[in-house]
Amino acid sequence: MKSLSWELVPHKGIESGAVKVFFGMERALLRSILSEFVGPPKSFQPDEDDYEAEDGTWIRLRFDSDKLRDIEFLGGSLFFAGTQLHHGAHWEVLQKSLAAQGHSFRETEWLGDGFDFVGLGINIATHEQLGGDEGDDGVEWIIASGDWSC
Incomplete structure (x- = not known):
């Protein structure tokens, strides 16, 4: 997987270039999209999918009735308006x-x-x-x- 840099889209989700992970998207569609970039998800809870990539990206998606509700960004580069939110960011x-x-x-x-x-x-x-x-x-x-x- 190539190294991805993600951008926060407030109240909508995150994106990296053409890859969009937005609230309300169907789980099957997100699995298809993200598997191309990261590989298949690991699921430790029935309503969650974890995506971990070699570049350190770690994203946990939480679903409600198979629609995306929450995004936990646990590793990798995430920006908002030029501000690094993760990956070495300090409060x-x-x-x-x-x-x-x-x-x-x-x-x-x-x-x-x-x-x-x-x-x-x-x-x-x-x-x-x-x-x-x-x-x-x-x-x-x-x-x-x-x-x-x-």
């Missing part, structure tokens, strides 16, 4: 960059850990927040959802 720099673009955050009300950027439809959690070393503000995950009801 202090990341939140300042997003704030400069007019995006505010709050302590999460959606998940158990991290910060919600409601305007972008994402949750960001650091290594420290998820049990890593104290002071490790590296980004552990970016979770985007098509069901941002809080």
Whole structure:
């Protein structure tokens, strides 16, 4: 697989060139599209598919009635408006960059850990927040959802 760089499309999903992973897409279609780039998914839960690539990309897709509901970005390059959200991103720099673009955050009300950027439809959690070393503000995950009801 070639190295992919992904772009966050707020409240819609993620994309890399012509590859689009958008909320509401059917599971079978996403499996077909992503298998060409990453290979077949691993499924550890009945409503989830994990896609891991040699370049470090790791994306978990969560479904509701076979339609994409959530995207967990756990590894690889993910950008929004020129800001690196993952792959070496650190909270202090990341939140300042997003704030400069007019995006505010709050302590999460959606998940158990991290910060919600409601305007972008994402949750960001650091290594420290998820049990890593104290002071490790590296980004552990970016979770985007098509069901941002809080």
